[in-house]
Amino acid sequence: MKENKPCDDRFACFVQKLNFSGLTGTKIIFWLAAIMIASFVIGFGILAVTDGLSGTSPGKSTPFRHGSMLSPNITAIPLDGAAAGRIGITMGAGELSLSEGAPAGTLAEVTVFSRAPEWQPEYSQSLNGTIKALAITDPGHRGKEWFSVDSPNRWDIRVTDQVPVELSVALGAGDSTLDLNGLTLKRLSVSNGAGETTIDLGRYSKSPFTADIHNGIGDLTIRIPRTSSTRISVHQGVGDIDAKGLVQHDEYYSTNSYNPSLPANEILINQGVGDISIETV
Amino acid sequence: MLMNEQEFIRILRNRLEGTLARDELDDIVSDYAEHFRAGKESGRSDEELWRALGSPDDIAREIRAMHLVKKAESVKSCGNIFHAVLATLGLGLFNLVFVLVPFILLVVMLLVIFMLGVAFAVIGPAAFVFSVLQLAGSPAFAIWLNPVAGLFISIGITTLGLLIIIGDYYLARFFYRAGIRYLKWNIGVITGTEEAE
Numbered sequence: 001m002k003e004n005k006p007c008d009d010r011f012a013c014f015v016q017k018l019n020f021s022g023l024t025g026t027k028i029i030f031w032l033a034a035i036m037i038a039s040f041v042i043g044f045g046i047l048a049v050t051d052g053l054s055g056t057s058p059g060k061s062t063p064f065r066h067g068s069m070l071s072p073n074i075t076a077i078p079l080d081g082a083a084a085g086r087i088g089i090t091m092g093a094g095e096l097s098l099s100e101g102a103p104a105g106t107l108a109e110v111t112v113f114s115r116a117p118e119w120q121p122e123y124s125q126s127l128n129g130t131i132k133a134l135a136i137t138d139p140g141h142r143g144k145e146w147f148s149v150d151s152p153n154r155w156d157i158r159v160t161d162q163v164p165v166e167l168s169v170a171l172g173a174g175d176s177t178l179d180l181n182g183l184t185l186k187r188l189s190v191s192n193g194a195g196e197t198t199i200d201l202g203r204y205s206k207s208p209f210t211a212d213i214h215n216g217i218g219d220l221t222i223r224i225p226r227t228s229s230t231r232i233s234v235h236q237g238v239g240d241i242d243a244k245g246l247v248q249h250d251e252y253y254s255t256n257s258y259n260p261s262l263p264a265n266e267i268l269i270n271q272g273v274g275d276i277s278i279e280t281v
Numbered sequence: 282m283l284m285n286e287q288e289f290i291r292i293l294r295n296r297l298e299g300t301l302a303r304d305e306l307d308d309i310v311s312d313y314a315e316h317f318r319a320g321k322e323s324g325r326s327d328e329e330l331w332r333a334l335g336s337p338d339d340i341a342r343e344i345r346a347m348h349l350v351k352k353a354e355s356v357k358s359c360g361n362i363f364h365a366v367l368a369t370l371g372l373g374l375f376n377l378v379f380v381l382v383p384f385i386l387l388v389v390m391l392l393v394i395f396m397l398g399v400a401f402a403v404i405g406p407a408a409f410v411f412s413v414l415q416l417a418g419s420p421a422f423a424i425w426l427n428p429v430a431g432l433f434i435s436i437g438i439t440t441l442g443l444l445i446i447i448g449d450y451y452l453a454r455f456f457y458r459a460g461i462r463y464l465k466w467n468i469g470v471i472t473g474t475e476e477a478e
Contacts, residue, residue, distance in 0.1 A: 033444060
């Protein structure tokens with residue numbers, strides 16, 4: 001019969017009760033210590049190799065993104081007295097948010113929620129007559145995202161509401177939210193490879209525009225003013241369409257106020273896979 | 282108050298009832314009764330013997346303290362050491378400084394270390410999940426400068442937390458034993474026996 005000895009070292013007895021094939025309390029402590037040291041060495045080693053510790057705020061060496069979300073990188077593009085703007089946005093992967101509200105005298109203000117240099121977009125701007133052109137381009141990351149510092153990509157772009165703009169947005173993969181209510185659009189082009197796209201024009205009241213929206217895989221939500229003169233042409237692969245409050249003729253969905261003899265908003269939607277929701281506001 | 286053997290025994294029994302087991306109490310009472318009997322045989326009065334022994338209240342406090350310290354020594358538990366410390370406090374007001382203050386500081390220190398260990402042990406797995414989500418490209422969970430490094434560092438944080446908890450347990454055991462020795466020494470100094478057993 002097994003002798004019942006009083007258990008003084010409760011941790012050792014607890015481990016003994018667990019009956020881990022020969023593991024004792026001491027061995028567990030040694031294993032934990034070894035795992036801890038190895039993990040820290042590898043983790044901080046990766047940071048050191050990828051320049052993660054020195055690539056952030058000077059004097060601070062932590063593995064965390066201290067302040068990068070709180071103090072993002074902001075770039076303002078001046079309008080330079082132009083009477084119109086043309087903005088092209090090309091983003092590989094990430095999250096894009098666009099709305100009105102650029103500071104006075106600027107065409108756009110771009111906020112990138114990463115301070116890592118390799119995640120900053122390239123800016124190309126030119127003034128052609130009275131049109132200020134701006135291209136914001138994601139330089140690409142050549143598949144090194146996993147070992148790169150500050151890998152997530154998020155842009156928040158504010159566009160001027162002082163002059164009419166042509167807007168072209170190309171997003172490889174990710175979610176985009178375009179709040180265009182306050183802008184004066186001349187033309188809109190949106191292309192999203194994969195991800196959810198939301199385009200809010202529900203309170204748009206400026207001059208009529210044409211829009212070309214291509215969405216590969218993902219849901220598309222577009223809001224238009226109920227009282228506007230708008231016609232939407234939809235070409236959809238796989239998915240449902242929800243277009244309450246609109247009048248349908250073949251692939252065309254129109255508001256009740258749509259009049260083909262008057263200037264109207266013309267929107268073309270090409271959707272691959274995913275649901276389309278057209279909301280009238 | 283009558284200073285006779287019966288009164289002495291009554292007070293002693295009354296103060297120790299509920300703390301000591303019946304047979305232990307009977308043993309102690311019979312020891313003092315024997316002391317009175319032997320004293321009276323040698324011609325000393327009850328009052329003389331009472332004065333020689335000291336107050337039965339003080340004697341009961343000392344016996345109670347020593348009993349609870351020994352109990353805490355044989356059965357290790359938070360409750361037992363707490364009762365032993367409280368009983369020792371009753372031996373003198375200065376023990377508020379020499380026993381209670383160090384005891385509270387030790388308890389607070391052990392609790393802080395334990396909470397630190399628990400915090401690391403909880404934050405580690407959470408940070409690991411954040412690393413995975415960051416690798417998946419979710420900006421909302423991007424707390425790491427480098428998510429792959431984050432995976433390893435979060436494992437390190439978790440194991441560090443577990444080690445702190447285990448270390449705190451052994452630290453508590455060490456201070457428990459040291460505390461028992463200190464309480465025994467303290468009681469010995471107060472009762473004048475020095476080597477209280």
